Amino acid sequence: xxxxxxxxxxxxxxxxxxxxxxxxxxxxxxxxxxxxxxxxxxxxxxxxxxxxxxxxxxxxxxxxxxxxxxxxxxxxxxxxxxxxxxxxxxxxxxxxxxxxxxxxxxxxxxxxxxxxxxx
Amino acid sequence: xxxxxxxxxxxxxxxxxxxxxxxxxxxxxxxxxxxxxxxxxxxxxxxxxxxxxxxxxxxxxxxxxxxxxxxxxxxxxxxxxxxxxxxxxxxxxxxxxxxxxxxxxxxx
Numbered sequence: 001x002x003x004x005x006x007x008x009x010x011x012x013x014x015x016x017x018x019x020x021x022x023x024x025x026x027x028x029x030x031x032x033x034x035x036x037x038x039x040x041x042x043x044x045x046x047x048x049x050x051x052x053x054x055x056x057x058x059x060x061x062x063x064x065x066x067x068x069x070x071x072x073x074x075x076x077x078x079x080x081x082x083x084x085x086x087x088x089x090x091x092x093x094x095x096x097x098x099x100x101x102x103x104x105x106x107x108x109x110x111x112x113x114x115x116x117x118x119x
Numbered sequence: 120x121x122x123x124x125x126x127x128x129x130x131x132x133x134x135x136x137x138x139x140x141x142x143x144x145x146x147x148x149x150x151x152x153x154x155x156x157x158x159x160x161x162x163x164x165x166x167x168x169x170x171x172x173x174x175x176x177x178x179x180x181x182x183x184x185x186x187x188x189x190x191x192x193x194x195x196x197x198x199x200x201x202x203x204x205x206x207x208x209x210x211x212x213x214x215x216x217x218x219x220x221x222x223x224x225x226x227x
Contacts, residue, residue, distance in 0.1 A: 042218075043207075043217040045216075048213060056213070107167040108152065
């Protein structure tokens, strides 16, 4: 299995520009998560999807951030306009919650991350 | 959401030494995972262990769910074990809440 794939791996942009991060989850996984890692706040959830539907976006910092999942094999996280404080590593993760039950196996697997620098 | 606390925050070991990392969590969990973040920033799955004990080579982990803690044991440490170890837990079965991590440096 190829694992979770993210692109680009590194992105450097200028303040005010639009940034789009991409993620391909593991085939067959029906949950997709976007996390952000910063020195100040550590690893925190931004949003997650189940069967392509956004379930919880309470972690999205503000309206400049948006996420979509048009199909089971692709998701994007967009920042428009970007600001220097958005500089962070953005991780995508997926899992397959076997049986859909609360106590079923639900190990999450992470992509390699996108390191975003906004100048 | 569930609170996750890890200790110690930093650890320096000489190669060959053993260590124990601790993770306390504030509520019952149905997902608990240990990760190793390597120097390249990748999060590597070590254990999925909401309860019980597992072993994988020189690493083992134990979660005592009733007492709300998990331990990660590293035996005969190697320089390649250096990095940050994260514990993450969930009581909803969905998104993970991460601790602040234990930064481990293994010296030759």
